[in-house]
Amino acid sequence: MNVQTQTRSAGSTAVKINDFVIKIGNVNGTGSASANGLLMKSIFRMGVPVVGKNMFPSNIQGLPTWYEIRVSKDGWTARSGDVDLMVAMNLESYEQDLKAVSPGGALLYDSTWPRPKLHGREDITVIGVPLAKMTNSEFANARTRVLMKNMAYVGAVAALTGIDMAVIQSLVEDTFKAKPKLIEPNMNALMLGHDYITQNYEALPLRVEPMDETKDCILIEGNDAAALGCVYAGATFGAWYPITPSTSLMDGFKNHCQKLRVDPESGKNNYCIIQAEDELSAIGMVIGANWNGARSFTPTSGPGISLMSEFIGFAYYAEVPAVIFDIQRVGPSTGMPTRTQQGDILLAAYASHGDTKHIVLFPADPKECFELSVDAFDAAERYQTPVFVLSDLDIGMNEWMVPRFEWDDSRQPDRGKVLHADDLEKIEKFYRYFDHDGDGIPYRTIPGEHPKGAYFTRGSGHNKFGGYTEDSAAYQEVLDRILQKWKKAADHLPGPVIQKAAEPTRRAILTVGGCDAAVREAIARMALEGLHFNYLRVKAFPFHSGIEAFIAEHDTVFVVEQNRDGQLRQLLINETAAEKKQLVSILDYSGMPADTGLIARMITSHCQAEG
Amino acid sequence: MTSIKKPLVDKHLRKNRHGLTQRDYEGVASTLCAGCGHDSITAAFVRAFHELDLEPHRAAKVSGIGCSSKTTAYFLGQSSGINTVHGRMPSVATGAAAVNPDLHYIGVSGDGDSLSIGLGQFAHAIRRNLNMLYVIENNGVYGLTKGQFSASADIGTRAKYGEVNEQTPIDPVRLALTLGATFVARSFSGDKEQLVPLIKAGLMHRGFAVIDVVSPCVTFNDHAGSTKSYAHTYKYYHPVIHADFVPEEKEITADYADGEAITIPMHNGGDVILRKTDTSHDPRDRDAAFDLLKNLEGSEIPTGLIYIDESRPEMGEMNHLPDTPLNAINHSKLCPGSATLKQLMDGYA
Ligand SMILES: Cc1ncc(C[n+]2csc(CCOP(=O)(O)OP(=O)(O)O)c2C)c(N)n1
Ligand code: SF4
Ligand SMILES: [Mg+2]
Numbered sequence: 003m004n005v006q007t008q009t010r011s012a013g014s015t016a017v018k019i020n021d022f023v024i025k026i027g028n029v030n031g032t033g034s035a036s037a038n039g040l041l042m043k044s045i046f047r048m049g050v051p052v053v054g055k056n057m058f059p060s061n062i063q064g065l066p067t068w069y070e071i072r073v074s075k076d077g078w079t080a081r082s083g084d085v086d087l088m089v090a091m092n093l094e095s096y097e098q099d100l101k102a103v104s105p106g107g108a109l110l111y112d113s114t115w116p117r118p119k120l121h122g123r124e125d126i127t128v129i130g131v132p133l134a135k136m137t138n139s140e141f142a143n144a145r146t147r148v149l150m151k152n153m154a155y156v157g158a159v160a161a162l163t164g165i166d167m168a169v170i171q172s173l174v175e176d177t178f179k180a181k182p183k184l185i186e187p188n189m190n191a192l193m194l195g196h197d198y199i200t201q202n203y204e205a206l207p208l209r210v211e212p213m214d215e216t217k218d219c220i221l222i223e224g225n226d227a228a229a230l231g232c233v234y235a236g237a238t239f240g241a242w243y244p245i246t247p248s249t250s251l252m253d254g255f256k257n258h259c260q261k262l263r264v265d266p267e268s269g270k271n272n273y274c275i276i277q278a279e280d281e282l283s284a285i286g287m288v289i290g291a292n293w294n295g296a297r298s299f300t301p302t303s304g305p306g307i308s309l310m311s312e313f314i315g316f317a318y319y320a321e322v323p324a325v326i327f328d329i330q331r332v333g334p335s336t337g338m339p340t341r342t343q344q345g346d347i348l349l350a351a352y353a354s355h356g357d358t359k360h361i362v363l364f365p366a367d368p369k370e371c372f373e374l375s376v377d378a379f380d381a382a383e384r385y386q387t388p389v390f391v392l393s394d395l396d397i398g399m400n401e402w403m404v405p406r407f408e409w410d411d412s413r414q415p416d417r418g419k420v421l422h423a424d425d426l427e428k429i430e431k432f433y434r435y436f437d438h439d440g441d442g443i444p445y446r447t448i449p450g451e452h453p454k455g456a457y458f459t460r461g462s463g464h465n466k467f468g469g470y471t472e473d474s475a476a477y478q479e480v481l482d483r484i485l486q487k488w489k490k491a492a493d494h495l496p497g498p499v500i501q502k503a504a505e506p507t508r509r510a511i512l513t514v515g516g517c518d519a520a521v522r523e524a525i526a527r528m529a530l531e532g533l534h535f536n537y538l539r540v541k542a543f544p545f546h547s548g549i550e551a552f553i554a555e556h557d558t559v560f561v562v563e564q565n566r567d568g569q570l571r572q573l574l575i576n577e578t579a580a581e582k583k584q585l586v587s588i589l590d591y592s593g594m595p596a597d598t599g600l601i602a603r604m605i606t607s608h609c610q611a612e613g
Numbered sequence: 614m615t616s617i618k619k620p621l622v623d624k625h626l627r628k629n630r631h632g633l634t635q636r637d638y639e640g641v642a643s644t645l646c647a648g649c650g651h652d653s654i655t656a657a658f659v660r661a662f663h664e665l666d667l668e669p670h671r672a673a674k675v676s677g678i679g680c681s682s683k684t685t686a687y688f689l690g691q692s693s694g695i696n697t698v699h700g701r702m703p704s705v706a707t708g709a710a711a712v713n714p715d716l717h718y719i720g721v722s723g724d725g726d727s728l729s730i731g732l733g734q735f736a737h738a739i740r741r742n743l744n745m746l747y748v749i750e751n752n753g754v755y756g757l758t759k760g761q762f763s764a765s766a767d768i769g770t771r772a773k774y775g776e777v778n779e780q781t782p783i784d785p786v787r788l789a790l791t792l793g794a795t796f797v798a799r800s801f802s803g804d805k806e807q808l809v810p811l812i813k814a815g816l817m818h819r820g821f822a823v824i825d826v827v828s829p830c831v832t833f834n835d836h837a838g839s840t841k842s843y844a845h846t847y848k849y850y851h852p853v854i855h856a857d858f859v860p861e862e863k864e865i866t867a868d869y870a871d872g873e874a875i876t877i878p879m880h881n882g883g884d885v886i887l888r889k890t891d892t893s894h895d896p897r898d899r900d901a902a903f904d905l906l907k908n909l910e911g912s913e914i915p916t917g918l919i920y921i922d923e924s925r926p927e928m929g930e931m932n933h934l935p936d937t938p939l940n941a942i943n944h945s946k947l948c949p950g951s952a953t954l955k956q957l958m959d960g961y962a
Contacts, residue, residue, distance in 0.1 A: 046962075220961035230957070236947040238939040239712050241704075262949045270935035272942055274711045278704065279737040286697065286704025286734070293695055293705070294673075296712035296940040312698050320695075406958040409951040415944055448940065449693035449709075450716045453670040458686060459695040469641075470686070 017207040020050050020075035022086035024159060024208075027099040028152075029092050031063030037152035038069040039401070040177065041159060044170045046221055046403065049213040051077040055400050055595050060246065060339040066095040073210060079367070079402055080520035083599020086208055087162065089155050091133075097122070108206050110158060112151070129203055131158050136194045141187065150191035157195030162206045167196060220406050224397035225301070227368035228327060229254030230407070231375030232299055233262060236415050237325070239298035241276045241287035243306065246339045247395035248329040251301035281306035285313040285324065292323045293459065295420070295448035297379050299325035304333045304346050307353060314388050315354025316461040321435070321444065321484070323382035323389075323418075327375070330394040332593045341593030342395035344515055347569035350390040351543055357481065359488050361495065362390040362543040366518035367397060369404040374541075377496060380416040385491050386446060387484075394564075396595040397516045419445045423452040432457065434468035435480055442487030488544060495542035498549050501525075503534040510536040510552065511588075511605065513562040514570050520596035521562050527602050533609055535560070543573065550578040553585070558612075560605050562588040564596065630666040638663045640690035644683070650802035650828030650843075651681050651750045657805050658688040658719070661812035665860065672717040673709060677702040677731060680757045681723035681750035681828070689719070700731025703738035706745055707928070712939040714929045717816055718745035725755040728764040728783045735785075739792040742820040744927040746812065749785050749823065750802070752830035753841035760833030771838030785825045790902055790920055796822035797902070797920040801850055802829065803843065804916070811918060813858035819880035820927045827914065851909060854896055854917035855888040880923050887918060896921050 024041070028034040035056065042054040053072050059065035072082055088109045090099040096117060103109050105125045111117055113130030137150045160170060171189060178184040199205075229251050232240065242252045252275065259273040278284035284300045291298035302310070307328050317324050332338035333345045350362045361381050363374040375391055382389040419439075426432060426447065434457040435444050444466075447455030457468050465476035466483075501522070513521045518539050525535050538552050553559050553574070561571040568587035574580050588604050590596065626634035638659045643652050662672070674694035676682035682702070685694045697705045706718050727735045727749050738747070753766045762770075765785070766778040789797045796818040800808040808826065815822035827846050829835050835842045861882040875887040875895070887896060894905050902920040909915045935942070949957075 216962075220958050222961045234948050234954070236944045238942065238947065239708060241708060262953065263947070265935055268935060269933070271933045272935055272939065272947060274932050274934060274939060276707065276711065276741075276932070279733055282701060283704040283707075283734055283737065286701045287708035287711070289697075290675075290695075290705035290708025290710075291712045291940075292708075294709045294713045294716075294940050298708065298712070313701065316698050406962075407954060409948075409954045411951050447693075449673050450671055450713060453691060456670050456691050456693045458693070461698060462696065 017209055018086065019209045019211055020073055020213060022073055022208045023082055023084050024071040024073070024087045024089065024163070025085045025099075025102065026069045026089040026155070027092045027095050028067050028069070029094070030059055030061055030065050030067040032152065033149045034067070034069070034091070034152045036177070037156050038071070040170065040173055041156045041165075042071050042401070043221060044160070044165050044173055045071070045073055045210055046216050047169045047173065048166055048210055049216050050210055051075065051213075051215050051219075051403055053079040053401070053403050055081060055396070057594060058340050066092050075213065075215070077215065077403075078519065078523045078598070080523055081595050081597045082523075083597045087159065087206065089159060091155065093117075108162075108208075110155065110162070127206065129162070129199075131155070131195060131198050133158075133195065136198065137191060140190060140194060146187070150187065153188050153191035154195035157192035158199045160192070161196045161199035162203070162208070164205060164209045164211065166212070167192070216403065218405055219403050221401045221403055222368045223250065223399055223401055224365065224368040224371040224393050225251035225329060225399060226254040227407070228301075228365075228371040228375045228391065228393065228398070230258055231372040233258045234372075234409060235297060235376040235379040237297040237299055237379060238272065239274050239288070239291040239296050241278050241284040241291075241298070241300050242302065243278050243281045243284050245303045245306055247331055247399045248301040248303050248306070248327060250399060251327055251329065281309040282313065285310040285326070288324050288326075289313060289317050289322050292382070293449070297325075297383070297415070299327065299379075301327040301329065303329050303331050304349070305336065307346060307349055311354045314360070315356060315358050317388045318354065318358045318360065319356075319484070320459045320461050321386040321446070322459070323386055325375070325378045325382050325389050325391065327391045327393060329398040330392065338593050340395065342516070342564065342595055343591060343593060344392075344394060344517075344564040345569070345591070346392065347514070347563070347565070347573060350392050351573055357485075359485070359544070360388055360390055361385060361488070361491055362392050363496065364392050364515045364541055365397060366515055366539060367404050368402050369407060371397060372407050374496065381491065381495060383418040384416050385443065385487055386418060387488070392515065394516055400595070419443055421445050421447050421455060423455075426452040426454040429454070433466065434459070435464060435466045437466065437483050442483050442490055492544040492546055495544070495546065497546045498541060498552070499539040500548070500552060501537040503536050504529060505534045507534040507536060508557040509534070509560070509609070510538065510556040510558070511560045511562060512538045512540065512553070514540045517562050517564060517596045517601075520598045520601050523598040524602035524605065527598065528606060531606070533606060540570070545574070545577055549574075550580065553578060553580045557584065558586055559584055560586050560588050560608070562601055564590050566591045629663055631668060633663065633669070635659055635663045637691065638669065638689055640685075640687040643687045645680055646832045648831040649680065650752060650830070651684050652687075653802040653805070654748065654750055654808070654826055654828055655684045655687045657808045657812060660805070661809045661816075662689060664809070665813050665816065667717060667816075671715070672719055674719050674721070675702045675706045675709070676721045677723070677726035678757070679723035679726045679755070680830075682721055682726055684750070685719070685721050700726050700729070701734055702726070703731065703734040703743065703747075707738060707741065707743055710744055710928065711932065711934070713941070714744060714934060715938055719816065720745050720747040722747065722749050723756070724749060724751045724753060724763040724765040724785070728785060732764070732783070736788070736792055739789055739794045739821050739823070741928045742793075742795055742925055742931070744820055744929065745822070746815040746818075747821060747823045748812070749825045750828040751785065751825050751841070752828050752834055753839065754830050754834040756830045756833060760830075767840040770840040771836070773833050773836055785823065786919060787903070787906055789823045790899065794823050794920070795820035795922040795925045796918075798822075798824045798856070798918045799827070799914070799916045800824055801827045801846055801916060803847065804850070804852070807852055807855060807916060810855075810857045814856050814879070814885045814918065817858060817879045817881045817883050818921070819923060820925055846914065849912070849914045851913035851915050852890045852917050853894055853905065853915045854919070855890050856918035857886040857888065859884045859886060877921060877923060885918070885921065890917070
């Protein structure tokens with residue numbers, strides 16, 4: 003045998019069935035994403051709950067990239083904090099990857115080349131497979147060799163963990179339906195890795211065994227889900243400027259529209275996407291389209307929001323609806339563009355100069371991206387204001403396992419208070435900013451529909467009739483009404499998700515967005531240790547009254563979020579009666595998707611210190 | 614201020630096809646300085662739109678920020694308008710036009726608004742061939758912030774308090790030509806006979822129609838030594854091509870000597886009749902337009918319709934937009950429904 007002997011660590015014989023983590027370290031630009039996706043999806047197709055997290059560099063070729071697959075029979079979708087099997091394909095990150103393996107875990111490497119620090123650890127199983135050597139002798143073309151090496155390690159992992167090769171084969175057939183010539187070489191590569199393992203090694207004590215837990219679920223990225231939400235909400239116009247990690251949202255919208263929104267008779271598009279020259283322009287276009295009565299949106303990330311700020315204040319004050327997706331990435335400045343964070347909470351809540359407060363919706367996973375994007379269009383038109391959907395790179399660009407989306411055909415869009423031609427016929431005179439119903443929401447019209455509906459929109463001082471003003475009282479009256487309108491939205495936006503602990507407790511954990519999965523799992527883990535927490539997840543800003551009430555019921559509320567400054571905590575202090583000392587920040591701003599183990603450790607140690 | 618009452622309407626004013634007089638095309642009273650060039654342009658808009666029989670509520674006014682951009686409140690009081698943020702009007706117009714191409718979009722901007730802070734949006738609206746009339750009320754200064762040089766200030770021009778500009782100017786006409794604008798004109802706020810037909814033709818043009826109108830700022834840039842003053846403009850003003858707009862249903866009646874007039878049918882209806890007042894310039898020839906500007910550089914200010922191309926597709930066509938404006942398509946046609954969603958979900962399993 004031309005391989006290193008399999009070194010199996012002592013004391014690690016307990017077999018983990020459908021409950022472990024595979025991490026793949028690779029070089030970016032080698033096409034590993036599709037191989038990794040295939041591996042993840044094959045587990046899903048075996049009916050086993052699974053999730054894949056891509057941790058990639060801001061680079062086109064050559065830097066380290068990782069993919070983490072969490073297999074979880076209990077359906078947990080966060081990162082667990084462990085690595086049971088590391089596929090260490092990248093020499094550069096090899097040492098780091100070796101260190102990351104949990105005690106008792108395993109590491110697979112390409113034994114074509116010797117690895118100097120190979121035996122750095124006694125407590126793990128090391129498996130060498132001559133991947134490059136095998137694929138180089140099988141395939142001639144240089145690019146093919148690189149791609150097939152990835153398929154070969156998928157085959158090896160399948161053999162090591164018991165993934166059904168028939169399932170993989172059917173996935174390969176699906177993937178290359180359009181290019182059937184590629185099926186055979188890919189299967190050959192998979193079998194090279196697979197057979198090498200069966201001939202030279204025993205399987206690992208990590209098993210994927212068929213379950214029946216995924217048939218009501220799908221694997222989808224949040225950005226694609228949000229794009230689908232835009233289609234279902236009836237959005238017809240989108241403007242954008244490319245920026246990671248939001249780009250795939252517009253790609254998704256385009257893709258869905260090309261299938262669902264091209265008029266079969268005329269061949270014309272019942273949608274319009276404009277790639278703007280920058281984000282200032284993108285939001286301007288969205289405002290123009292919404293002003294004219296079409297549902298429209300822009301996807302962007304933090305740097306784009308910074309640029310859009312002036313226009314966001316304009317839309318707020320002139321009361322023009324707009325839907326803005328902020329797929330957050332690591333800031334400040336350019337930051338780490340391909341890493342995740344929740345660093346724009348305060349920015350979104352108060353974007354632009356002067357007194358401005360916005361509606362912000364916080365999806366926790368792709369299913370909520372779909373649902374809240376539909377809700378966002380309703381809220382934007384109901385309240386005639388910009389609405390943010392604050393997603394992040396982890397939700398937006400990773401494939402999550404979520405229940406299938408549903409649509410209620412009786413659902414009609416809430417277009418808010420719009421006076422159309424027949425309404426205008428009946429009234430004497432239309433005033434754009436007049437609080438006719440006493441709820442803070444004025445009526446608007448669609449330009450061009452009727453002579454009586456014409457009005458002048460401005461970001462300069464205006465009175466309730468829509469006329470220009472520099473009169474203090476007239477100015478304040480409008481500004482105060484806009485605040486009332488915003489406040490009243492609080493209890494009509496999606497309410498918080500609350501989960502009570504099994505035992506009565508004065509401690510709680512509060513979080514937002516993509517931390518949800520990790521926090522819920524951490525709560526379950528800590529309950530096993532005797533630590534109990536009530537739980538609340540915020541879904542919208544302005545805060546629902548239930549949030550203040552929930553905080554009031556606890557002595558300590560841990561606020562878990564992914565930023566340095568505890569932005570959600572700050573917002574709670576600012577906008578609710580919560581006491582500063584009640585709210586304890588639990589922060590992870592590493593740029594990595596939330597990690598259950600880390601969150602549980604931080605909260606546990608705080609509770610122990612408290613006694 | 615907006616509350617100033619207008620004098621009583623003269624009952625004997627001519628009514629147009631919609632039974633409207635010129636007064637019906639006015640807006641609130643102007644609050645600009647007496648004698649400001651921008652007010653003359655406002656008056657030209659009023660006349661042009663009345664004569665064009667424009668239905669006021671089918672027009673949408675868009676503008677940025679500046680004395681010039683304020684003027685959209687002073688005409689077409691029965692039209693909707695949106696006074697956006699500084700330099701960003703083109704983007705708002707783009708979104709508005711994308712979802713309802715059936716309205717007439719009238720953009721008013723200043724030289725600061727379009728050539729400094731808004732240069733990018735101006736340029737990109739041209740590239741998209743956005744279907745709108747875009748008027749730059751060009752006074753060489755920032756009026757509203759009290760007289761700083763703008764990017765259109767000529768080399769050697771003197772500011773009110775003596776400072777001399779040494780930076781090269783950005784000429785919106787040449788810039789627009791370079792970027793591929795399909796209707797490029799220059800005029801002067803003091804020449805309504807030239808400006809009114811240009812406004813009409815520009816509005817009826819399919820695509821981006823830019824008119825750079827020299828419009829003196831009496832308060833900050835009308836002194837000796839300024840190249841954007843009334844005196845300087847009158848002296849060097851050089852009408853090259855006169856463009857008359859003749860609506861579809863009217864007959865062309867004026868007498869044009871053979872070879873002197875060119876008729877250009879407009880995509881949106883009507884004709885433009887071009888009359889050469891001086892050189893042999895043919896505004897359908899882009900190279901000739903560059904030559905004309907170059908030949909007169911430094912001596913004269915060539916005005917009139919400098920370039921026109923009715924053949925280029927405008928933004929809506931490039932985006933394959935449907936006949937029904939996007940803002941008027943029924944939700945049932947836009948939302949694919951639950952059965953389709955079920956099928957789509959299978960693709961993610
Ligand atoms: C973001 C921003 N920066 C600066 C200003 C201040 N400002 C208002 S108008 C103006 C210049 C306007 O110049 P121009 O477009 O030439 O119009 P004019 O007043 O000369 O007609 C400036 C700088 C502003 N309103 N917004
Ligand atoms: S400052 Fe100049 S541009 Fe502004 S209104 Fe007065 S004259 Fe006109
Ligand atoms: Mg100016």
